[in-house]
Amino acid sequence: MLRKAGLAALLGAAVAAPAVIRSEYLIGTLILIYFFAFVGQGWNVLGGYAGQFSFGHALFFGIGAYTSSLAFIKWGVSPWLGMWLGAAVAVAVSVVTGHLSFRYGLRGAYFALVMLAFAEIFRVAATNWEWVGASFGLLVPLRGNAPMLFQFAVKRWFYYVILAMLLMATAGVARLQRSRLGYEMVAVRENEAAAAALGIDAYRVKLIAMALSAGITALGGTFYAQYFSYVDPTIGFGSANSIEILLRPIIGGAGTIWGPLLGSVVLGVLGEITRGFVKAYAGLHLVLYGVILMVAVVFLPHGVMGLWRRH
Amino acid sequence: MVGGLYALIALGLTLIFGVMKIINFAHGSLMMLAMYATFWLATTFHLDPYLSLAVTVPAAFVFGYAVQRGVIAPVLNAPEHNQLLMTLGLALVLDNLALVVFKADPRTLLTAYSQSTLPIGPLRLNLPRLLAFAGAVVITALLAVVLKTTDIGKALRAAAEERDGAALVGIPVPRVYAVAFGLGTACVAAAGTMAVPFFYVSPDVGNVFVITAFVVVVLGGLGSFPGALLGGLLVGVVESLGGLYLHGSLAQIAIFALFILILLVRPDGILGTPHAA
Amino acid sequence: MTTRRQFLTIATMATTALGGPRLLRAQPKEILVGETHPLTGGFAREGNFGKQGIELAVNEINAAGGIKSMGGARLKLMVLDNESKPPVAISTMERLKDAGVVAVLGPYASGLAFVTTQEAEKYRIPHLLDVAIADQITERGFTYTFRFSPTAGMGARQTVEYLGGLTRDMKLPFKRVVIIHEDGLFGKSTADTLQRLLPTIGMEVVERIPHNAGAPSLSNEVLKIKAAKADVVIPSTYYPAHSLIIRTMAEQRVDTGAIVSVYGGAGSQYRFIKDVGKLADHMLDGNHWYNPKHPRIKSVIAAFDKAYQQPFAYEWMLAYQSAWVLKDALERAGGADRERLRDALARTNLKDQIVPYPIVFDDHGQNTQARALLMQVQSGTIAVVYPSDVAEAKAILPVPAWEKRMRLSRSSSPASSTG
Structure with a gap:
């Protein structure tokens, strides 16, 4: 009961925020926090629930950003539709990478590395392919205030869009956690051999997790492209992006519903604070991210969520 | 000729992996640190880069030893991905600290012999590159002797083969692990120091070499020393020949594709002994 | 569209928040000028040059009596680091908008300029670029973006x-x-x-x-x-x-x-x-380079060297020049109003600058007379x-x-x- 009331209050606050907050900067910061929570949620399905740590999720992010932008630029398809195209392409690619990785039994570090390599191949390919803008990348043509084309003159609408996306992803993951598939994912994560003994098809479960994860992450890619109206191979497929995607769910708590959002809030707030206070050494917030990651790995193996959830 | 350096970097990587089963994402950052140390020694104390090996390599060993004790040891029994994240966190810290301290600007150390070449037939071989290659081979040979003959070498190999067994026969496994990480760091530091006379230094310079070193390690079989050496030479040759036929980025794709292929089909590399996954 | 009154309210709020009562006492009025540069990250070197160039110019402008048409108003810089990253560049633009800057200078790199010019357009803040050479930046139909330097x-x-x-x-x-x-x-x-x-x-x-x-x-x-x-x-x-x-x-x-x-x-x-x-x-x-025949160039380079102990680099020279272009437009605008400043910038016609070309802007905000x-x-x-x-x-x-x-x-x- 209390929990539900708390959640409702939080949601109310999130919806009301743009009406109260006058600062564009604060709104922008919140948009980025929600955005990273959203793609983190995508990573969380595969990395957190199914226990397959991908170091190359920028692959799906980039596919989402590129597909919707290309569809808009080349054929005038609205990014609202393009984002689902992007998700579809990402799912298709994920089935291929997933099939290869899981069929050959890649696990742990090997899986992480292979995903990194796949993302790098896409990055180099995108850098050299003229049709997708090569190294220049893609500029989404601006049409002023065009809600039908996923373009808003006012930042607040982007805020509501990403808030809605985050809510849906979080609700989806909450449902997944209680579903049979969710249990199977956790079983595979905890002990693949034991799960197999119980008749769970680990290959199938991991592949589905990969596809879901890829789809969500790709939707985030489209949001990025529309919000920034610019994407290039490094922003899209770069390894730094892959790391950004996985940091938040891990720090917040991988394999939990609220972990990605929590991690995103923690890093977002800390990042802005360090930016504000240690101006002379402005790169320092990234050092801090690293330290937080290391501390979290040792002391909070279940992320910040683990602090109040007993395992 | 860069192959020799790849081999040396890969050797450090594979030593750490072979003994501890940890993929060290901070390897490039450690190399970068050694390069800055060399650069700084040369500019401040006018110490020749090759002489500074005597400083950077032992310092790197101590640093690696301490890093293992302080940072890696707490997660040795944690799930594998937590160890990856630990080295990733370490890399984030070191790289960005370097960025804050040294700035992003690439720096070059120009020595009297930076441009010296040995004419061999129609080719002119750059002296520093040649020295780096020779140095890499010497250090590799030295390391092989140490591992084969000394007690600590035997302990390292025992811990690599069978951790619990090694502990049972009285080998101080935690210390052996720290030594392995120290040696791995020393290897990559040596490579970094020897690269300074012919390459620039910048906070992200480690990636230039280490991404390829990852491929080398996988190619040669994670944890295999001769594999690292052979893989290094092979990648070196492929890269130079590839450069003649494939242009820049396509060669990169080819290397990543090869990397994936080997991981999928022969995760133990061309020389590695297959063991149960 | 931000009206003048709204703008003034925001500006007052911002200055009060920033400087407190100290500012209220300061006699000659201050004009808040925004700057977004990559002070850290991949373009840190060039971004810091840009910051220094603008700093030098603003010090010279203020020492020479500020903006005369506005009663000797001083320029006050609000410098933000965009860390060489587009998302951070966006957030710097938001903060500059919140603070009520009259214009934004920067951001050195093309990849950053793509997002900063877009934000400037959204908030209707005049944005005067220093280096960013990609041709496409001034081909997107923006009316608040101005680039006096030559494109790629x-x-x-x-x-x-x-x-x-x-x-x-x-x-x-x-x-x-x-x-x-x-x-x-x-x-x-x-x-x-x-x-x-x-x-x-x-x-x-x-x-x-x-x-x-x-x-x-x-x-x-x-x-x-x-x-x-x-x-x-x-x-x-x-x-x-x-x-x-x-x-x-x-x-x-x-x-x-x-x-x-x-x-x-x-x-x-x-x-x-x-x-x-x-x-x-x-x-x-x-x-990009300076006009070696310009009478003032030697003293500018010497002043920069004295202030920052750095040899000449065109990155700071263009940033320095950008502050002077802004100064000229502010004089003609006669008030720290973004719309008036934009119109004044569009009508810029400067000759005899340290850059080897006259400065005039076409409809896209590009100086077609610029040259390398x-x-x-x-x-x-x-x-x-x-x-x-x-x-x-x-x-x-x-x-x-x-x-x-x-x-x-x-x-x-x-x-x-x-x-």
Whole structure:
């Protein structure tokens, strides 16, 4: 009961925020926090629930950003539709990478590395392919205030869009956690051999997790492209992006519903604070991210969520 | 000729992996640190880069030893991905600290012999590159002797083969692990120091070499020393020949594709002994 | 649309929040000018140059009595670091908007300018660019973006023109050109433009050699240059690779008639000369530069050197110039109002600046009269060699053979190192 009331209050606050907050900067910061929570949620399905740590999720992010932008630029398809195209392409690619990785039994570090390599191949390919803008990348043509084309003159609408996306992803993951598939994912994560003994098809479960994860992450890619109206191979497929995607769910708590959002809030707030206070050494917030990651790995193996959830 | 350096970097990587089963994402950052140390020694104390090996390599060993004790040891029994994240966190810290301290600007150390070449037939071989290659081979040979003959070498190999067994026969496994990480760091530091006379230094310079070193390690079989050496030479040759036929980025794709292929089909590399996954 | 009243409220709120009562007492009014530069990250070096250039100009402007049409109002800078990252660049624009700046200067890099110009448009804040050379920035129909400096395309066209003029004047039989370019945005697009334009001056691209900007060795690429028997070599790449190409060419004794670059990574850079010494000599580069005949240029460079102990770099010079363009527009606007300032900027007509061209903006906010110049490194200094109205030295061409140059330098240069 209390929990539900708390959640409702939080949601109310999130919806009301743009009406109260006058600062564009604060709104922008919140948009980025929600955005990273959203793609983190995508990573969380595969990395957190199914226990397959991908170091190359920028692959799906980039596919989402590129597909919707290309569809808009080349054929005038609205990014609202393009984002689902992007998700579809990402799912298709994920089935291929997933099939290869899981069929050959890649696990742990090997899986992480292979995903990194796949993302790098896409990055180099995108850098050299003229049709997708090569190294220049893609500029989404601006049409002023065009809600039908996923373009808003006012930042607040982007805020509501990403808030809605985050809510849906979080609700989806909450449902997944209680579903049979969710249990199977956790079983595979905890002990693949034991799960197999119980008749769970680990290959199938991991592949589905990969596809879901890829789809969500790709939707985030489209949001990025529309919000920034610019994407290039490094922003899209770069390894730094892959790391950004996985940091938040891990720090917040991988394999939990609220972990990605929590991690995103923690890093977002800390990042802005360090930016504000240690101006002379402005790169320092990234050092801090690293330290937080290391501390979290040792002391909070279940992320910040683990602090109040007993395992 | 860069192959020799790849081999040396890969050797450090594979030593750490072979003994501890940890993929060290901070390897490039450690190399970068050694390069800055060399650069700084040369500019401040006018110490020749090759002489500074005597400083950077032992310092790197101590640093690696301490890093293992302080940072890696707490997660040795944690799930594998937590160890990856630990080295990733370490890399984030070191790289960005370097960025804050040294700035992003690439720096070059120009020595009297930076441009010296040995004419061999129609080719002119750059002296520093040649020295780096020779140095890499010497250090590799030295390391092989140490591992084969000394007690600590035997302990390292025992811990690599069978951790619990090694502990049972009285080998101080935690210390052996720290030594392995120290040696791995020393290897990559040596490579970094020897690269300074012919390459620039910048906070992200480690990636230039280490991404390829990852491929080398996988190619040669994670944890295999001769594999690292052979893989290094092979990648070196492929890269130079590839450069003649494939242009820049396509060669990169080819290397990543090869990397994936080997991981999928022969995760133990061309020389590695297959063991149960 | 922000009305004047709204703007003033925001500005008052911001200044109160920023400076408290101290500001209320300050006599000559202050005009808050925003600046977003990459002070950390990949462009940290250039971004800091930009910050220093603007700082120098603003200090000069304030010392000379501020904006006279506004009762001697002082310029007050609000400098934010965008960390070389587009998302952070967006958040700096938001913060500058919140603070109520009258205009935004910066952001050095094209990748950053794509997002900052877009935000400026959204918030209707005049945005005066310093370097950002990608042509597309002023081709998106924005009305609040102004760029007084030459674009990538303009620089390439002008450099080819200069090269044609130079070889014609000196009667050099240069025909075969090899372009060695990094396979990213900058290298490739420049190479494409050059390949299209070089035939107009009777030169032919006999080979294009793409390379990876982060490659640890470029020996093979340089051997290909040798095999192609090039009269002219054009490296189109970033600093580390550019430096590596020149060093490897020296090492392999690859002699050519000329080495030319357009906005070259190591071209027209004193740090390159500091890094490689004599090897930098004779390199040609078409790039942003100052008018060496301008009476004030020597004192500006000296003032910068005194303040920051840095040699000349066009990055700070353009940022410095941008602050003066803003000052001129503010004088004419007569009030710290964004709309009036925008209109004043659009009507800019400046002559006799330290940049070697007049400053006027077309409908897209681009200064079509801007131009690059052709420079050559000559015994450790960078001298303008073309076009002749601003040239301060004669070009030394064809470049002497490496063997000869090495023998000369070996006797004179001991081990040296630079930072």
